[in-house]
Amino acid sequence: MLDFEFNDEQRMLRDLARQFAEKEIKPQAEHFDTSGEYPWPILKKASQLGLMNLNIPEEYGGPGLDVLGECIVNEELAWGCSGVQTAMMLNSLASWPIILGGNEAQKSKYLGQWLMNEGKMSAYGLTEPNAGSDVAGIKTTAVKQGDRYILNGSKTWITNAPIADYFVIFAKTDPSARHRGMSVFILERGWKGLSTGKPIHKMGQHAAWTGEVFMEDVEVPEENLVGREGDGFMIAMKVFDRSRPSVGAAATGVARRAMEEAIRYANERHAFGRPIGHNQAVAFMIADMAMTIEAARLLVYKSAWLIDHGRPNVKEAAYAKAFAADVVMKSTTDAVQVFGGYGYSAEYPVEKLMRDAKIYQIYEGTSQIQRVIISRELLK
Ligand SMILES: Cc1cc2nc3c(=O)[nH]c(=O)nc-3n(C[C@H](O)[C@H](O)[C@H](O)COP(=O)(O)OP(=O)(O)OC[C@H]3O[C@@H](n4cnc5c(N)ncnc54)[C@H](O)[C@@H]3O)c2cc1C
Known part of the structure; x- marks a missing residue:
């Protein structure tokens, strides 16, 4: 059966996002486009209203929205300012690998404790200076040493990288294999060897800061591997x-x-x-x-x-x-x-x-x- 009507929940969601875009985003859009400031005040209000972290399942404290629900919200928020909307929605993008491939401990720590309880921000690190469209061509390496992986490489064009608290990073655990050699890891700001660049000056979407991530012998505990070694490409495609x-x-x-x-x-x-x-x-x-x-x-x-x-x-x-x-x-x-x-x-x-x-x-x-x-x- 085809049905072109929203149900009550979808209508309420659309109205909430529309009002927020009209009252909180649209009036501030020019300011965040020209000032170069990050739209923290808008993000904080959005978070209080439940308009962020939309895909986080209910058992970890999120609203557990389906993809259609996210689309309804995103159309409205981007109507107000697409830079602000992109900044807001990055947590969803970075959460997907954990939702789809993560274990219970990773979900409760990063989705529940960090994103929902502590209001942290995250970034999704796939693209590299020499590999964008060619996802399987990434060069960042993750070498297993005892109970940890040592990550080396750099990412670019990573939205929210300059302010993110944690990073979902794609790296090669087997550099000789193309897509089958990719794995995903969760990294936290503050870990030795992990640093980020300044926001890149770009044509539009100024409110969504975008930048580089550098990894120099970053030690990542093995429990921060999402899924199994080699799952990275499959997870990226599912995202x-x-x-x-x-x-x-x-x-x-x-x-x-x-x-x-x-x-x-x-x-x-x-x-x-x-x-x-x-x-x-x-x-x-x-x-x-x-x-x-x-x-x-x-x-x-x-x-x-x-x-x-x-x-x-x-x-x-x-x-x-x-x-x-x-x-x-x-x-x-x-x-x-x-x-x-x-x-x-x-x-x-x-x-x-x-x-x-x-x-x-x-x-x-x-x-x-x-x-x-x-x-x-x-x-x-
Ligand atoms: C503002 C911004 C935010 C971003 N945020 C993120 C983020 O949060 N996380 C992340 O991981 N990445 C992010 N990206 C990276 C983005 O996904 C890549 O820029 C994009 O995938 C293209 O890759 P590239 O820039 O390396 O271009 P290239 O892959 O070098 O492509 C250059 C040109 O060649 C074309 N081309 C390449 N291969 C083919 C082919 N096989 N057939 C036909 N045409 C081809 C492309 O279409 C393009 O026109 C962001 C980029 C920008 C600009």
């Missing part, structure tokens, strides 16, 4: 099945915001004696935004629904992520066009939306990699 729908949802939220700004401006701004929205060329840009945003949301919901029902969603998660990323890029670019010269000014909101949009075609697997996945699934 993508759950994170890509959420990234698509966030892209949809930014696109929706761009459309709303464009509609408002198209009605207000007059040229040649009438609102600019009365010109078909402008009105059709808005029609395309509405149509493609709706399609992106449906792809997001379907890919989330599939994984929530224990069904494979590799292709559908790639559809949702790639399509929503292209929709947000086009919608924000067209919103700037609707605003004309004012759209190019940082004084108006659509300039930031366009800068924030670009990353959706890059992180969590680029748009090209999504098409590699889709075509591979179709041709196999």
Whole structure:
């Protein structure tokens, strides 16, 4: 049966996230975009309201939301500011390897005690300076010595790395094997040999700090290996099945915001004696935004629904992520066009939306990699 209605719980969740985005995120978005500050005050309020750590199971003190629930929240939060939303949601991304592959002790320590009770922040460290799309090409090594692993290597583009309390790090336990040699470890800030760089200055999403992680002979106790040696690649792929729908949802939220700004401006701004929205060329840009945003949301919901029902969603998660990323890029670019010269000014909101949009075609697997996945699934 198909049902396009939210249930009561989903409606309440959407309303809570929408109100939070309107009252707490949107008014502060420009400040955190321009000041270079990390949005701690927003994160603290979000945490108190239960809008962070959404995927942490109830037995560890979290709300245990399914992927669809996370998507509903992420669309709303990203509508307010996608940088803030990304900063908020990183704990979910870093929690997935522990939820999917961790043991009881790791779950109660890191998900329950750290994230839920102590309000800590985490980072997800997969990408390296010479390995992004080529996940299995990572070079960080983890060598077993007695009851510990010694980690050496570096990560880059790691969201929340400059402020994170703990790090979920992918490393090679068998460098001679490609994907079969990857494993996942939990590292804590303060451990000898672990350091992080300054936030990287980037085009958009300024509120989500991104940086490097350096590991020099970091001693990691063997109990911090998540799953077994060699499980890393499989865990990373399972995380993508759950994170890509959420990234698509966030892209949809930014696109929706761009459309709303464009509609408002198209009605207000007059040229040649009438609102600019009365010109078909402008009105059709808005029609395309509405149509493609709706399609992106449906792809997001379907890919989330599939994984929530224990069904494979590799292709559908790639559809949702790639399509929503292209929709947000086009919608924000067209919103700037609707605003004309004012759209190019940082004084108006659509300039930031366009800068924030670009990353959706890059992180969590680029748009090209999504098409590699889709075509591979179709041709196999
Ligand atoms: C702001 C930001 C935040 C990020 N946050 C995180 C994070 O928290 N954790 C994390 O681990 N990573 C994170 N990343 C890294 C991100 O996932 C990678 O940047 C991304 O996967 C692309 O990898 P790359 O930059 O090495 O590009 P490359 O892999 O070098 O790709 C360069 C270009 O080549 C194309 N290309 C590469 N291989 C192929 C192929 N086989 N077929 C077709 N085209 C191809 C790509 O699509 C791209 O256009 C973040 C990145 C950014 C910019």
